[in-house]
Amino acid sequence: MNRLSKAAIVALALSTTAVPMLAEAQSRNDRREYRQDRRDDRREHRSERRDDRRDWRNDRRDDRRNWRSDRRDDRRDYRRDGRWDRNNRDWWRGRSDFRGYNGPRSGYWYAPSYGYYRVDPRYSGYRWRTGGYLPSQYRSYYVRDPHVYGLRPAPRGYRYVHAGSDIVMIAVATGLIASVLSNVY
Numbered sequence: 001m002n003r004l005s006k007a008a009i010v011a012l013a014l015s016t017t018a019v020p021m022l023a024e025a026q027s028r029n030d031r032r033e034y035r036q037d038r039r040d041d042r043r044e045h046r047s048e049r050r051d052d053r054r055d056w057r058n059d060r061r062d063d064r065r066n067w068r069s070d071r072r073d074d075r076r077d078y079r080r081d082g083r084w085d086r087n088n089r090d091w092w093r094g095r096s097d098f099r100g101y102n103g104p105r106s107g108y109w110y111a112p113s114y115g116y117y118r119v120d121p122r123y124s125g126y127r128w129r130t131g132g133y134l135p136s137q138y139r140s141y142y143v144r145d146p147h148v149y150g151l152r153p154a155p156r157g158y159r160y161v162h163a164g165s166d167i168v169m170i171a172v173a174t175g176l177i178a179s180v181l182s183n184v185y
Helices: 005-081
Strands: 109-110 117-119 158-163 166-169 177-180
Touching: 109 158
Parallel strands: none
Antiparallel strands: 109 117, 158 166, 166 177
């Protein structure tokens, strides 16, 4: 065979094998670059999430600090304001929630921020006791701010209720009386 035909056959053989090999090498490089890009994206995403968590934690921490300082200020205000005092019978005078209070009225009870409400005569002058039940028609006159009366917040499922001049802590579901604070005003 002559040299020219041998060269042509070699060139043909090289071209048929070299082109797919080049294409495969190119696709390998593309895959490698694609993987590297994905890796970089994940790293960036992780660092962004980390920064977001830090910001969120700092925001929460600031919120808690603000909430604590607000509560502290509120407690100071309650100490200065007219709080219930067993020795001072006029502690309620000048308070906005007692605006319509003119003293005891026959047949009525007074609940601060609610006003006077009619009472069944059998409960007029009634002494509430722990373990008894508050009638359902009187359970809706909640104490709006127990701190004014020197009370802690009621436990879950319980509420403080105005019942005449007494404050009664009741179980919301049943009306069972858990404690009584007598002759508040």
